[in-house]
Amino acid sequence: MSTNSKIQIKGLWLEELEKILSSWEEKPYRVNQLATWIYNKGVSDFEQMTNLSREFRQKLAASYTLSTLKLIKTQNSLDGSTKFLLALPDKETIESVLIRDKGKNTICISAQVGCPLGCLFCATGYMGYKRNLTAGEIVDQVLQVKPYINRGEILNNVVYMGMGEPLLNYHNVTKSLKILTSDFGVCISPKRITLSTAGLVPQIYHLADEGVKVKLAISLHAPDEELRKKLMPVTNKHSLKDLLAAAKYYAKQVGHRVTFEYILIKGVNDSEKQAMQLARLIANIPCKINLIMYNPIPDAPFERPALEQAQKFREILYPRAPAVTLRISKGVDIAAACGQLKTKVYKKQKGIDFSKLVTPPVVHRF
Numbered sequence: 322m323s324t325n326s327k328i329q330i331k332g333l334w335l336e337e338l339e340k341i342l343s344s345w346e347e348k349p350y351r352v353n354q355l356a357t358w359i360y361n362k363g364v365s366d367f368e369q370m371t372n373l374s375r376e377f378r379q380k381l382a383a384s385y386t387l388s389t390l391k392l393i394k395t396q397n398s399l400d401g402s403t404k405f406l407l408a409l410p411d412k413e414t415i416e417s418v419l420i421r422d423k424g425k426n427t428i429c430i431s432a433q434v435g436c437p438l439g440c441l442f443c444a445t446g447y448m449g450y451k452r453n454l455t456a457g458e459i460v461d462q463v464l465q466v467k468p469y470i471n472r473g474e475i476l477n478n479v480v481y482m483g484m485g486e487p488l489l490n491y492h493n494v495t496k497s498l499k500i501l502t503s504d505f506g507v508c509i510s511p512k513r514i515t516l517s518t519a520g521l522v523p524q525i526y527h528l529a530d531e532g533v534k535v536k537l538a539i540s541l542h543a544p545d546e547e548l549r550k551k552l553m554p555v556t557n558k559h560s561l562k563d564l565l566a567a568a569k570y571y572a573k574q575v576g577h578r579v580t581f582e583y584i585l586i587k588g589v590n591d592s593e594k595q596a597m598q599l600a601r602l603i604a605n606i607p608c609k610i611n612l613i614m615y616n617p618i619p620d621a622p623f624e625r626p627a628l629e630q631a632q633k634f635r636e637i638l639y640p641r642a643p644a645v646t647l648r649i650s651k652g653v654d655i656a657a658a659c660g661q662l663k664t665k666v667y668k669k670q671k672g673i674d675f676s677k678l679v680t681p682p683v684v685h686r687f
């Protein structure tokens with residue numbers, strides 16, 4: 322992507338930088354120096370690349386730009402999270418979040434502007450889809466947010482859980498993973514990166530064989546095919562059965578268990594019976610389950626369940642499921658969940674009868 326006829330250099334990786342440098346007859350070792358300045362040191366001006374010759378810096382500045390994202394505003398949550406609204410060169414906006422939790426810092430990044438998958442509980446799903454982010458725009462979110470980490474603390478995790486479905490932007494996302502994990506890049510261990518997907522089965526298999534070995538989180542959110550189809554239309558294309566087989570393959574191939582994310586929505590998927598169904602569904606898959614209390618969207622028809630109900634759900638699941646955590650969403654007061662930062666005004670999707678999603682109360686019997 323170019324800005325005012327200059328090409329964005331962020332997002333280019335070693336082999337692409339190598340091509341530029343060899344056409345300028347620069348020494349090959351300059352490639353690593355350049356990558357380190359762009360991604361590791363995160364400088365905003367070619368002039369700051371002080372170990373490159375002045376002539377080389379001027380050549381770079383004449384053809385390339387280092388800027389991809391512009392910070393529009395930040396908003397702090399009472400629990401310490403900060404959300405960032407960032408503008409892209411084409412004036413579209415995306416969101417990133419810095420989640421601070423007991424001295425640990427996680428940056429949540431977006432992979433697309435909007436999202437075409439239309440999950441019913443998700444603010445981004447109501448925005449529709451605009452475009453994929455470039456690898457540079459994905460990486461730059463980490464570079465822009467990192468300086469906001471408290472002095473003396475480090476970046477612990479990066480999660481692809483912001484706007485968009487990362488596996489629909491497979492090429493740019495896998496390229497951004499290489500940049501984030503390389504020594505010449507942002508230098509984050511793959512074990513500290515989690516990619517979250519709504520369940521694109523072929524791409525899960527590709528990612529398992531890609532060799533990047535990041536953690537995989539799968540948004541499950543329903544213990545049966547029928548409810549999942551209603552909540553997550555992607556299930557019409559990729560069945561729950563195929564998704565679970567892909568999850569099992571990923572865990573085996575990459576060597577660590579997958580995480581199933583399950584947003585608890587009052588009266589929709591939070592009954593004791595559904596907890597039992599969920600336990601049966603994921604049996605035999607090396608996994609852990611993250612239960613997340615629904616983060617309300619303004620005017621949305623869904624509600625957050627009572628903490629008591631969520632705890633009951635968790636108690637039924639564990640120890641039937643190997644590891645279960647119950648997470649109260651961070652940034653509730655600033656609506657920091659996926660896409661909720663951008664879409665303050667909830668847009669009602671036409672033709673959906675939300676009342677049909679609410680299940681009658683279930684009496685649980687053992």
Ligand code: SF4
Nearest residue numbers: 436439440443446485
């Ligand atoms: S939950 Fe993720 S996949 Fe579903 S609509 Fe939102 S951004 Fe897209």
